[in-house]
Amino acid sequence: xxxxxxxxxxxxxxxxxxxxxxxxxxxxxxxxxxxxxxxxxxxxxxxxxxxxxxxxxxxxxxxxxxxxxxxxxxxxxxxxxxxxxxxxxxxxxxxxxxxxxxxxxxxxxxxxxxxxxxxxxxxxxxxxxxxxxxxxxxxxxxxxxxxxxxxxxxxxxxxxxxxxxxxxxxxxxxxxxxxxxxxxxxxxxxxxxxxxxxxxxxxxxxxxxxxxxxxxxxxxxxxxxxxxxxxxxxxxxxx
Amino acid sequence: xxxxxxxxxxxxxxxxxxxxxxxxxxxxxxxxxxxxxxxxxxxxxxxxxxxxxxxxxxxxxxxxxxxxxxxxxxxxxxxxxxxxxxxxxxxxxxxxxxxxxxxxxxxxxxxxxxxxxxxxxxxxxxxxxxxxxxxxxxxxxxxxxxxxxxxxxxxxxxxxxxxxxxxxxxxxxxxxxxxxxxxxxxxxxxxxxxxxxxxxxxxxxxxxxxxxxxxxxxxxxxxxxxxxxxxxxxxxxxx
DNA sequence: CGTGTACTTGATACAAGTCAAGAATAGTGG
DNA sequence: CCACTATTCTTGACTTGTATCAAGTACACG
Numbered sequence: 219x220x221x222x223x224x225x226x227x228x229x230x231x232x233x234x235x236x237x238x239x240x241x242x243x244x245x246x247x248x249x250x251x252x253x254x255x256x257x258x259x260x261x262x263x264x265x266x267x268x269x270x271x272x273x274x275x276x277x278x279x280x281x282x283x284x285x286x287x288x289x290x291x292x293x294x295x296x297x298x299x300x301x302x303x304x305x306x307x308x309x310x311x312x313x314x315x316x317x318x319x320x321x322x323x324x325x326x327x328x329x330x331x332x333x334x335x336x337x338x339x340x341x342x343x344x345x346x347x348x349x350x351x352x353x354x355x356x357x358x359x360x361x362x363x364x365x366x367x368x369x370x371x372x373x374x375x376x377x378x379x380x381x382x383x384x385x386x387x388x389x390x391x392x393x394x395x396x397x398x399x400x401x402x403x404x405x406x407x408x409x410x411x412x413x414x415x416x417x418x419x420x421x422x423x424x425x426x427x428x429x430x431x432x433x434x435x436x437x438x439x440x441x442x443x444x445x446x447x448x449x450x451x452x453x454x455x456x457x
Numbered sequence: 458x459x460x461x462x463x464x465x466x467x468x469x470x471x472x473x474x475x476x477x478x479x480x481x482x483x484x485x486x487x488x489x490x491x492x493x494x495x496x497x498x499x500x501x502x503x504x505x506x507x508x509x510x511x512x513x514x515x516x517x518x519x520x521x522x523x524x525x526x527x528x529x530x531x532x533x534x535x536x537x538x539x540x541x542x543x544x545x546x547x548x549x550x551x552x553x554x555x556x557x558x559x560x561x562x563x564x565x566x567x568x569x570x571x572x573x574x575x576x577x578x579x580x581x582x583x584x585x586x587x588x589x590x591x592x593x594x595x596x597x598x599x600x601x602x603x604x605x606x607x608x609x610x611x612x613x614x615x616x617x618x619x620x621x622x623x624x625x626x627x628x629x630x631x632x633x634x635x636x637x638x639x640x641x642x643x644x645x646x647x648x649x650x651x652x653x654x655x656x657x658x659x660x661x662x663x664x665x666x667x668x669x670x671x672x673x674x675x676x677x678x679x680x681x682x683x684x685x686x687x688x689x690x691x692x693x694x695x696x
Numbered sequence: 697c698g699t700g701t702a703c704t705t706g707a708t709a710c711a712a713g714t715c716a717a718g719a720a721t722a723g724t725g726g
Numbered sequence: 727c728c729a730c731t732a733t734t735c736t737t738g739a740c741t742t743g744t745a746t747c748a749a750g751t752a753c754a755c756g
Contacts (some may be wrong), residue, residue: 281683285601286601301586302696304582305583305590305690310593329575332578336578339571340571347543349589350585350588351544353528353593354548360596362525362526363744364712367712390472396734402600407712408711408734408735410711410713413737415735426722449546453543467714542724596724635702645744646744648705648745648746648747649745651704652744667702667754688703
């Protein structure tokens with residue numbers, strides 16, 4: 219049996235046995251969190267980073283008027299706030315979108331690890347760098363694509379990430395996102411999310427019912443979304 | 458005389474003398490790049506990261522239809538593509554917005570440094586994590602704020618970052634951004650940038666002429682933009 | 697002193713927001 | 727197992743913010 223964290227990092231690079239050993243003792247005991255609860259609040263100063271074993275959560279920020287913007291969706295296998303090791307005070311919160319299982323990695327242990335395992339540290343660093351790449355891609359779609367393409371792009375991203383995590387196949391996956399959540403991701407009102415969702419359906423690109431998503435025509439959806447998976451770095455990439 | 462890179466990192470944490478020594482030999486010889494040239498193109502696989510000694514540049518992505526979206530502005534003292542150490546193939550390009558002076562740090566040297574100086578490595582890691590925080594903040598303004606607030610927010614961010622770099626004071630600074638560039642940052646057409654610029658002027662919040670920007674009423678501008686500087690981590694924050 | 701770049705303004709079109717109401721659907725308790 | 731409730735989704739009518747198209751004007755520069 220191989221740890222979920224080891225498995226995740228192995229997607230990107232090989233791990234020496236002492237590196238696997240170091241990782242195997244990094245995570246503390248699993249903890250369950252209920253859907254809707256705030257795993258981290260903006261302004262928190264966590265003393266550990268949190269690994270998402272199962273379930274879905276999202277980074278969020280709130281405006282003065284109370285509007286919510288989600289800035290990243292986290293899927294099982296993600297370190298949801300590894301960056302809190304370095305950026306002590308959180309600039310955003312993290313909300314559980316479904317019931318989740320999470321496991322802590324103490325910052326002290328991570329700092330110690332960074333002194334002993336340089337290559338492993340770079341691999342963790344890469345994880346935070348990929349978060350940045352995802353943010354950039356979202357910026358591009360927000361700034362330069364219309365609502366329908368944005369939604370299509372999100373669907374493509376989620377499918378690729380879930381497939382890499384072994385949680386999707388045959389162009390089918392499940393995410394606990396309501397149309398309100400989608401609006402908070404895409405910077406749209408729920409009403410407009412519904413309209414562009416209908417548009418994608420009527421064009422025969424997707425089905426989406428409850429949490430179940432089915433991509434009917436991947437090629438056309440990806441082309442409509444101008445989706446190019448390279449930013450996700452799902453292929454092997456030694457550091 | 459203290460190197461610009463050392464100076465930059467000292468803003469966030471102390472450096473031991475051996476760390477300063479390691480940094481002092483990290484950067485290669487200065488190189489001049491002309492305004493408008495592409496320092497890095499999307500898809501490049503650089504073997505060094507680039508430190509910006511002087512001038513302004515920006516990360517950009519292009520859509521299929523040729524629209525440009527800028528995803529971050531870099532000011533002197535920034536490592537403009539430190540993340541290329543880890544994410545080998547660039548997901549975006551970097552364009553010089555003005556004449557710039559840059560200096561390379563070879564990836565081989567950075568990798569070696571990460572094996573010998575864990576604390577220093579974490580400090581560099583922090584730089585890339587702050588990039589992510591800036592991206593997130595832009596996502597929030599893109600998704601949930603109108604054009605005028607977005608422009609106001611950008612002005613606040615640039616002022617704070619330039620002031621921290623010693624390049625701005627008295628609510629006054631210079632940036633080589635045209636209204637076309639601003640549109641590419643904010644996800645707007647140049648025409649609309651002009652209109653919201655006029656709006657901020659008529660409200661007595663700013664003056665902006667050529668590259669010269671003057672903030673007439675910081676408190677009101679910041680409040681209008683819902684600007685909160687904490688995401689920039691300009692205060693001391695040992696890692 | 698002419699020419700190009702950046703900026704400005706106006707008229708009109710369109711994408712997305714707002715407000716409102718009703719239809720599905722999923723839980724929940726009797 | 728059904729009735730009640732609360733979400734979530736769907737649709738329509740209308741408004742608003744930003745884009746588009748088209749002409750200018752102001753400057754900087756060679």
